[in-house]
Amino acid sequence: MARYNKYQSYDDIPVQGVESGFKGFNNRLRPDQLIEGVLSDSANGRFDIGGEWQTRKGVSLVLAPFAAPQFVLPFYTYANKSSSAVSRSSDVIQIDFGTDHAFTTSTLANVSGITGITPDPNGNRAITVVDANSISISVSGLSGTVGGTAVVGAAKVNTNEVNEVFGAEPFYDDSASNQAYIVIAGNSSAQAVNLETNTATTIAYPSGEFVSAEVGLKQFANKIYMFRDGLISMVWDGVLTGSPAFALVSNGAYTQPVSLSVTAFEITDNRGKVTVSTPSTHGLSVGDVVILTDIGSSGLLRTFGQNPDSEWVVDEIGSTSIFYFVVNSKNLDSISDTKWSARISQSMGFSHMPAPPWATVHQNRLVCPYNYLITGSSGSATITDRNVRDELIFSRPFEPNTFDHIYGQFTFSPGKSDYIVATHSFSNDQLVVLNRESIYVVSNTTDIKTASLSLITSELGCVARQSVVQVGAQIIFLSDNGVYSLNFQDLYNLRGRDLPISESINSTIARINPSYAKNAKGVYFDNRYYLAVPLDGSSTNNHLIIYNFLNKQWESIDSINNPVWRYSRMLVAGDEDTRAVYTVNSSGGIHKIDGATDGVDNIITQIGGSQSNLPVQGSMTTKMILAGTLDRKKWVSWELDIQSSKENSSNAALSAITENNDGIIDLQTIESRNGGEPLAIDEDISIRGRFGNPRSYGIQFKIDTTQGRPRVRTIRAIGHKAFNSTSNAI
16 A cells, blocks of 8 residues: 655654454444454454355254154145155155156155055155145165155144154263163154164153153263153163163152061172071062162171171172072171162162153262152152152162252252252262252262262342253353352352353343253253354244354354254264264254354255255454544555455455444455456465445454355455544534
């Protein structure tokens, strides 16, 4: 640009502003208050280590394992029509009729009679009209040679069909080298999706059991527990072979252990195997814990070296009156006058799992809300609402269906209108309990009798249970005041920071629908906190806000260009190259966040529907460039350094926004500035242009991606001081 050795009183002094080293965005402050490198807006973008802003990778569909829903509008009472031919191309099946079919595109119909391919394409399917004589259906993951005669007609109401997903949980199969799965729960069955092979295994529900509301899923040992608020929980043993199925957990009134008199007690082999004989049926099972309750007069205390209340695990059952366990000592005499029992409660008796909505694993125990009482007999249990929402109950260690409702029960905020929202297992045997308006810590739960409860703060609470994540010594969660990051190194200075971590994006936080904020979902992965939230009056999580811990700035507000898309559930799952953030929407699709390098979102929004491929619409808006002076400037020219990704060519719409005077300047596109061609793969370019001499106090640049994933490095604006008068300027 032009420079002068000397400036005269009427010369226009040249000025310039440069934006580079991008690291985050801030929409609370005015654009002219932001520091260099902080944008005023970032949508569907990521900040590279090199200080570049780049359009994010696409969301990739892993698998949509459920068949079509039972009922979707519009709904037509089609007459059955038989096919003349059926063919398959990839995941699309074409059905030809030979004559006019009269079907309407994008409606639901029932398909039957197709053979030879998996997964089964028959059932209620969304159809697409190919022409007057042909229709098609799409089913993800098809394989095999199609055959049979298809019959297409009106959709059928069938309670065995799945029309919504109500829960999701990572699962690692210990029996198969820790293969990684995601288990998703539908209406009438669940699916375990292998993240290595992208194949699904159906897990049946017990006869007569269906899911119609949100469930909590949790892996404990190698089992998956399904918690259903106010209903008997279910458990799957983690075995994927044979006929995998959930079963109802033992329920009804808990059968308390009875004392067992022993008629014979002796070591029978060199590994310390003890044979215990009882005069009648003992009622024990392998894995039960037995307790020595009376040493008698036999000298067992001296020879066995143990005290009453010592515990052993039943290793084997010989008959209804014989059981075995293993001890270290090998020098015991045959003893016959001791008394034993299965493990008994330390107080008024055990109870079964109390029909909770969710549970947390802590110190090898399940911890869950104590909202209901279970009475009656197993299989015919009576569930009574206690109308209490501020109590937790702890299970026995390694016994997830045995709860001690005296020593294992804790009450929080008695006498206050507060309730438990979430629990989080922290280090040093501390369970953090996040209430709606307060936070507590339960310590020393290894021995539940000595556990203690401490109030940490009553100044804030948690809004959404699944927004809670741990990052090092911090716990992050969504509160009424935004996203808080609390440091637990000093439990009595829990607040950590006076302002929420989301203070810099308060304009976005204010857009969260408070009526549905409780459904927000958060995860931590790759130095980022991903939080799915319902924005702008939505009742579902339609946006994803992301905090970058490396840059210590908010990075992006992600969305997908589809009005019915939702981030229903967020989870981190997989192993090695499949380890990633996944989202499972209520329409049954498992999607991988940042899984597609082509900058296209590959999604499914209807069970049994076809995949949609939508270009990612990335957008960035810089801070207001003032060029070092508050004077009005005459903007002359601009320069943009930009590079395509290594996988695809790029294009974007370019514009500038001026303030005082206000206006929007069309700077055309990368393609038009590059000789009519998109920016080639991995190619970089310095685009230069003129503004047309608009006068304004400041100027911002806006880049809207239309193709690929361009990487923005540096933006520069050049102008001259254009207003030196002391008069007012409008």
